[in-house]
Amino acid sequence: MILRGDAHKLYLKVRSVYMHNKSVNIKELEEIQEIRNFYSLINSDKLKSIYYRMVKEKNGSGIVPILVTAIPWFFFLFSKQLHSFLFQHGILPWIIFSVFYLVTLTLSVIIHFREKAWAALHIEIIQDILSERNGFD
Numbered sequence: 258m259i260l261r262g263d264a265h266k267l268y269l270k271v272r273s274v275y276m277h278n279k280s281v282n283i284k285e286l287e288e289i290q291e292i293r294n295f296y297s298l299i300n301s302d303k304l305k306s307i308y309y310r311m312v313k314e315k316n317g318s319g320i321v322p323i324l325v326t327a328i329p330w331f332f333f334l335f336s337k338q339l340h341s342f343l344f345q346h347g348i349l350p351w352i353i354f355s356v357f358y359l360v361t362l363t364l365s366v367i368i369h370f371r372e373k374a375w376a377a378l379h380i381e382i383i384q385d386i387l388s389e390r391n392g393f394d
Contacts (some may be wrong), residue, residue: 284298293382301390308383314374325362 266286274281296304332339343351 263341279348289378289382293386296379296382296386301387304387308387309379311376311380311383315373321365325366328379329356330361 267283270283271286273279274283296307315347343354
């Protein structure tokens, strides 16, 4: 089991394809090329507007980081009431609440950082296209 992340998995996949001289299409690279080809069709002014929006999306604090920090404080403020409510009918409501909270928190954080990563990818592609056009527009 490799715990090095998606970048290393992609490296291993690309290395395997090129080391064995396979003419296999790599889905992840095709997807990036498709995005690049599409952005190449858009004029520079619109592309700059898209770029600005992507920067906003990437740098925006978003609701997830706020919830990650605020909800535990909210629970702390009402810990006595929450404790009595959750343990009123035994331990099962507490277990259900804990599992639901942790799953929701984990999924929210994963989605948040994946969205930031996709925004960063789009930003880099747009910057490359605009810098290539810089001398040609």
